[in-house]
Amino acid sequence: MAKVDFKKAKKITKAGAPVEHTLKWSVMVTEQNILDLIELTKNSALKVDEQVELEGEVFIKRLSFKAGRDVAKAYEWDINYDDIEKSELKSVDSDRLQASQLIGCVCVDAKGSPFFESVQDVYDSDPAFIAALYKLADDINNFMGKSRTKNSTSVNSSASLSSTESVDEPLKKHPKK
Known part of the structure; x- marks a missing residue:
């Protein structure tokens, strides 16, 4: 572990600048969007009910502390004021959770101008589009808390190292060395 001068570490404690990524998704051509899609794709042969593959550049940044606080509004708690550690999670508004995560990290430029203005916008x-964008943003921010190791075989649990217990025969303990 690197030991740093805390006063000099301020720049590296920031959430970071948005990084440009390529986003790919498909959209169904409808009567409402056909003119916009013809203009965007420069393909005048598009027809309603056709799938169109799109690709564009988007900027993704790490969630800041404030954005993380906005994300936390998706959780509803039953607070135990007598013993705060016994508080229970009542519900999670998963739509608001994902929308808030996207609002906090998806940008239209390297300056960090937000792509979405509100939860309703998402x-x-x-x-x-949201599914493709969320997957890309999750790759950067690890919303799902997935292990970042490339090879899952390098992380084994003790349960996978021993044989399973049968109903008829209990698991035999390995002798201690």
């Missing part, structure tokens, strides 16, 4: 978006 809700109004095409599901295929």
